[in-house]
Amino acid sequence: MWALIGGIASVLSILGWLGLNNVGELKDLVADSPPSSSSPAPYTSSPTVRIPDDSDTGEGKADEPDPEPSTPAPNPTEEAFEAISAGDCLAVYDTGRGGTTSVDWSVGAPPDPVSCAGEQAQVQVSAINTACPTGYGKSYWSYRSATTGDSTKLCLTRVYHANYCILGRQSGDSISLALMTAVACRREPVPVPYNQIMHITGVYRAPAGADANNCRRVAGDQTRYWAALVDDGATLLCTTIYQGG
Template identity: 50%
Template sequence: MDVPPDPVRCDTDQAHVQVSSVTNGDCPGGNGRTYWRYKTTNLCLTRIFHVGYCVLGKGRSNSVELGTFTLVDCKATRIPVEYDYVLHITGVYRAPANASSANCRRSQNDSTDYRAWLVIDDSVLLCTMFYRNA
């Protein structure tokens, strides 16, 4: 039977998922949220993103779907077949109004091909760049 891993502090680089609540009912949904059911109890989970880590993406390069709850070694030689890209997290910011990938630029002349997602109730802007194709 699956059981949750041992806890770590949420403010460490080892934390990638936070239990945001425990309920017998429904958990909030959306990008960056999910749940883990154990018997009759739902653990409501919120994803914690860290700059420098990598996640997975799938789809065409102009329409990439984020594997929100994935985590992968950036230099992994193999990734699950359902994914097409390793994405390097370059920024995790409080989402500004009208957030877009332009908010991910590190300087005025930065021409990096960023991909940006609004996660966790659209409150967090997650910036990534392509690390490599599968």
């Protein structure tokens, strides 16, 4: 009993030394006191964000699609040449402006074919894209496309009609006929070096040994004729100097 009383007295003595009045204040003091030491928070590293490159994924950059091949612009002249077939007849002729060394065609591209039986037909296409035959009343017309590089060559044979006119070149008493030309039958200036308009008086099947004497239309005909054998000698073309107005 006396020991218990002594213990209580010791506690009260300690409280008094601390300036506390009772045991409840001691409990509050203990609760409010900070811990003697604080343990550091465990270290947690921040996650590293890594962007994969092409080598990680095993995939390269997507191949860019090849550009679409460009379509050549339409070429009306090339299309006109390619539309022509062997046997077609065309209303095309040499104007004579190219002189005696070259042909100046009356149009820049072949027009639509016309009837070979009609008077509009001035040439007939005998072959295409081959070595063209040569001779009186024969020529060719070629075109090379700057777009595709393709070439088309038309072999042409002249078609003659009575009462039409062609150009001539007179030197003295001789007249050379420009057999691929055509010209209006009227008195007007003609391209150099030509100096005559020749009127076609007849187109005949040529007899053996045919010449200008076979051009006489009636007995005693005194007309002066100039003639040429065309179609490889099969046809006699008869002309005279145009005398009309």
